Amino acid sequence: MQPNPEHASAPQLPGTDREIETLAEFDEVTARGGVAGYRVQAVDLTQRTSALLAADVAGAVFLGCPMGQEAADRVRAAGALVFPPVPGLPFNPYRGLLYAPDDLFAGLADGGYEATPDAHAYAWFQRTKSDGDVFASMLRAIHDDSISDALDEILVGARVVGVMGGHAMARGTDEYAGAARLGRELARAGFTVATGGGPGAMEAANLGAYAAPFDDEMLDEALELLAKAPSFTPSITEWAKAAFAVRERWPSGGASVGIPTWFYGHEPPNAFASHLAKYFANATREDGLLARSNAGVVFLPGAAGTVQEIFDNATPNYYESRGEPTPMVLVGRAHWTEHLPAWPLLKALAKERPMEARIALVDTVEEAPGALGALRSA
Template sequence: MQEIESLPDLDRVLRDGRPLRGLRLQDLDLTGHEVELMARADVEGMVVLGGRMTDELATHLRASGALVFPTDPHAPVNPYRASLYQPHELYEGLAAGGYEATPDALAYHWSRDGALQHDAFVTLLRAVHDDSISDALGEVLGDARVVGVMGGHTMSRGTPAYAAAARLGHTLAERGLVVLTGGGPGAMEAANLGAFSPTERALDDALERIARVPGFRPSIDAWAGVALELHDELLRTPVADARVRSVGIPTWFYGHEPPNVFCNGIAKYFSNAVREDGLLARCTAGLVVLEGAAGTVQEVFQAATRLYYAAPEAALPVVVLVGRTHWTDTIPVWPALQALGRGRAMAGSLHLVDTVEEAAALVTSNVSEGS
């Protein structure tokens, strides 16, 4: 089995005269290859996931033993896509029709409508979409050292807490780490913005400009509009290298949370369970948890479960909670973590600190010791 995700890859296979049996063609426009493919009969077991082709080619492929999976022409997103989203894709049409006209908003409504109607085809397409996104995310991250930054969506732009989270993201990215967040507003956006900013000067300017629209309520349009302008300017800022620094993993499960745009790629999922598991599994360099509520608490204990059941000889990533009062008194997660870690290897990986500077030092020193 070989995945073919680009037309150049398909051209090479056709040029080499290799059998097409067992290939997986994902989201390709095959209209320019119709003559070549119509002449081939060695396609038994080939799987064609979405893309474009004529009815004649689809009929030929099916008659020759291939499986051709259709898409839903009414779906606002492509279930078979082979790459992560970019911000302007999800917010296309924002300026003309407002947020409710964007693919991001339409995808949420499409997903919810399908669930309410018990539409098996929509359920299938959502699952295929999420698997495609996981595959694309794995290709983007590769073997990079990834640190997760979690926190609540209510943190406002222009506040000291937002600036601190942004500087945390920038520090981690400057140390060669990829900053991975839940991809939403608040603390998640701040960390992504910091990582996405190529210089401290660029970050200082970004923090000042973005504070003009503190939150996504009451207007997602204004919140996203100023961010998209800033995103494009940051992309034009000269950088020493073009490596991936910032990735967001949001979900349409939380329809009230729009995705933030300060990412090299956005892995947006329909299934929050798949999204959460994939997010935490990729935080191999550690996890920093800023102040948050129910969603953040869920992520903390999912991470703790991985540490609790890890093999005794495994090298464990650090989990750093920032905000001693918040995690001890306001939401007493820290005492529960201490109880879980008592007598286990995970105890040495759990940390409670007061500042993002302490958190960054713990993560980077742990990465240096492990490299």
């Protein structure tokens, strides 16, 4: 089954002109004369000593770039700042690009989830999050700021719709299939789907965006395959392997964004978001996900985390003075009016505010895209 060109994913645009994040970019810039004033992030320059000895590097900043001692001495003497790599870390705090699923799940096939960089980073976080070591907290902050920078670069010009929902939504359920179809419809409409990057509803929406370039039958078949490992418990390894089996059968799926966190590291990231902005600080992650959902947010049924996200999103909408609050669609009338009655409070907040015309409650996930479109045109 081949991708359908009618359903191409939203374009991904390049980063800023003064940042170098790959070896190819470094070679291109140095061929034009030098890297003066550039920020070079996490590029292995051990094989570029001759270029560094000859290039104009005045005012350049090298962030976590391995390089030979001769090259390092020369660029410092020529007016560059060099922040060397930090040995012994399971992550690169100066990372210039977002993670891909293959980055976080490297080693899964042979060693299981426990052998992956994602698991190692979570273990490091567990050891250091409360030890009071200012160096560890500084490394986490640098990493998260680098991730935010990379995320902003990926989303330049994108129309982002956030899809929020519970992590407990199991593969093989009607709810999971509905969330996947929602992600597919949004991606086919030209939106960039952004989720919390974890399992459940988040994975389903990212899966839908991944399926967007293919014929409709692909998603149906993928859902059947994934249902064999319905949850990340008791085995993250089997859960993740099922996702990678789908990716292997249907490579080159559509793009989307996942924004998970090691704060909830017992919940693994999902393998269907092409770009994973994984943070140590959950507050930075939550605020960043909602703030970047510039085309609206769909809230699927969830528990405490989803309720928090509803009101985290409602607060700036409440105080929006330009009359342009972000559209919010809550899916599941009974869930949001009876089980967890967030909707009555949201309506009370919205009364006589600009956000009143930008919120909607619908019964089913199939109604969400139409409701979102109506709110956007209101």
